[in-house]
Amino acid sequence: MNEGIGVFGIFFAAVFTSNILLTMYLGMCSFLAVSRHVKTAFGLGSAVIFVMTATSAINWLVYNYLLKPFDLDYLMYIVFIIVIAAFVQIVEMIIERVSETLYTALGIFLPLITVNCAILGVSLFMIIRNYTFSQSVSFGLGSGVGWMIAIVAMAGIRERLANARIPKGLEGAGISLIIAGIMSMAFMGFTGMLGLG
Amino acid sequence: MNDKKTTKQPLIRWLAPMKKVMWALSPALAASVYFFGWRVLIMFVVVNIFGFLSEYLFAKHYNEQVSSSVFVTNFLFVMIIPPTLPYWMAVVGIVFAVVFGKMVFGGFGKNIFNPALTGRAFIYVTFASYMTGRWAEPVQGFFGGLVKYTPDAITSATVLSTGENIGTTFYISALTGNIPGSTGETSAILLLIGGIYLVMQKVASRTIVIWTLTGMLVTQGLLFYTGTAGNFDLIASVLSGGFMLGLFFMATDPVSAPKDETAKIFYGLFIGVMTPVIRTFSVWPEGMMFAILLANMFGPLMDMGAKELKKRQKSKQMKAA
């Protein structure tokens, strides 16, 4: 087990020093596609936080109590992706029945999440890094929060840029990449805090 | 796009506030020539040429004038790089600053991040050892740098990175500018005068200055009195590390700062709080630069939040009435 880093340290690292989006490029597709408006970005962000935290917990349990004892860890990828897909489907169904408002707020984003690389990424990283259960959950939560901060800030910037004259060829994805680059640079200011790289 | 406008307009569009910023910066810049030698002046010319060219190419493409804001960027950029930086690195920095910090966002008035700081952050991360490891000691003697091309003594550390030798002598040197550091961030008193002039002229936002200062003093105070910040006391932290320059000339940049007054409070506080935190805990103790860039990043959100807040208050008042 990895006792080197505390639960809070992992959370902090996942949000700031090693933001899953700005330093590992995970979740770029939805990041570029759904960052035009702050409101939608916020909705997707909260959905990601929820799913990421929950699936990292479930996947940790599945891995340590089902796959490992039976020596099946080579099937990890398949199992994880199915867990994520199934979880998203179930949540979608529950939300649909329980609350109309929540469904309109979150429901539309849920199908997008299955293909968000960041979700699977979190599950894979936590296994490879040998995190304990509580470490995994805080890693999932932190990565989700970090992702949301990045996408909401990006949406804010893009809303302001709505009428700006962006050079041809940079419109859309290009300019977002440049903004993400500068954001990633600004986040380097957090490097080394709490003794984390 | 075509006919009327194109032909007979002057190349550069001068804006009054921009001129004022340049006036306010000039004394400190002159002082750094005195402290660091004539190389600073050459650096200034080089940076201005390349900064201007970068903007000119874009402006030409769109058939527009070059806005005088590019010179403000050039001024600021020269002041926040070490006086001994190789010329070509400065060129990389200023081109990045103008192109990726400003022009790709649609030019003057549209940039999200402060261009000079964007350029500086880029070369700071790229050429870390040149930007952090080779500070020049100011040239000593009555004529100072006026008889020198470049300073002789190089030191690997500024006060910001070591936190040693802080005392009255240091305060006085920092106030006059007789300390190693970036070209223009050394002379605190001249920056202060320039800054106050800008605030009086209403070019720089008073709200941002006040709240940044408040946030900074409170946070630094907390860190200092709990012993976390070493022997870096309040006076030292205000006088050094480009805080003055950032406070008056970059945090208040009217384009990249929020427009709403309430949002400006949050913006100022954010910078004020983040600066000492990054200075104390990060391995890149460049507090002011990273704090302002981060604040720029969340600036649009702050504006939106403030608007939302006002809307809610209004609707509440409506209901009450």
Place this chain on the structure above:
Amino acid sequence: MNKKIGKITLANLGRDNPVFVQVLGICSTLAVTNVLKNTVVMSIGLVFVTGLSNVTVSVLRKQIPTRIRMMVSTLIIASYVILVDIVLKAYLPDVSRQLGPYVGLIITNCIIMGRAEAFALNNKPLLSFADGISSGIGYSYVLLIIAFFRELMGSGTIWGVTVLGSWWVKWSIMVMAPGAFFMLAVFIWLVKGVIIKDAEVAK
């Protein structure tokens, strides 16, 4: 049939290149582009997975119930990625050790999913195979170009061999995260600039 394959291949390599037109799938692989060697291995793995999963989805396309088609495609993709992972571990242990978790992340690469959804579900196996391989290659060469410049500027080396001597000051930002963003943005800018100009001339 052959003509069609050629047409699709050309389109995927050029005008419809998934990276700069759709800006898909830059997530997982961008992270390894600071070293050319890793990028090559990742690209080979990716081309392999895209091609085979496209064929498989295409073969099964009439049987897959529509409601679970995403899950089925993901499952197929994941299986091929595991295959790549196992093969790397057994025959190229050094490479596998270096790439670590990033091989697994090929699964979530949006390009593979995107091609399976957009193309393989409606086309015959052979055609789908061509489409998968060519969009994989189209994607890879963009990454290779980016990796080439990042390694060259960031470390002064190509394929681990020092090319630029000691006179070269390494641009450390290039091996760090922001470098990839700027590099890709500049690349898209250049390419789109050219394509847009072409299109205007054609009109």
Place this chain on the structure above:
Amino acid sequence: MEKKSKTAFRIRMVLFMFSVTFVFVVILSFVHLYTRSLVTRNENLFLKRSVLYSAGLSVPESAEELDNFFSENITESQGTGEYPHYISKNNGIVVYTVNGAGLWGVITAHVGFDSQTGKMTGIDFVKHNETPGLGARIDEDWFREQFRGKKGPFTYVPEGEEANENQFDAITGATGTSKAVKDIVNKATAVYNATEKSE
């Protein structure tokens, strides 16, 4: 009527999913079992190579020679101290297996010492999860080689200066990993010093 078709549809869905999963799992399991011995063999060879490398001994290319050379020269010892170590029979070299917290997880390293001079014979990283191209550069030769013949405790080489006997070059842009390596070599030095004295 409608209900029936719906149930039928659902059953078909589940069956389909099940069969596809089944087919793939069977294929993968087969490949996995087929290559498993190869994978463990690779890991074993890797470990041996790593021990020899950090002991500063020559590393034979072919697998068989490696096995022979290893068993001739190295004895594994779980014995004294909390860290497992390997001892080279003829040369008086001790190799310790040391763990340390890296940026993203545990870094395991083999650190070798020459018990006559007390200097390091080499270092090799067995397992780590550092970022490819950044922290993972600890696997590169220039980084590992610089430790040979040096003596801990270590500090970084200051910018623009030559390294002296107890300094090493950190990796640009990988502050966390560099610090982890510093901790690991210093820990290994401490372990070595402690066990040497007790013997």
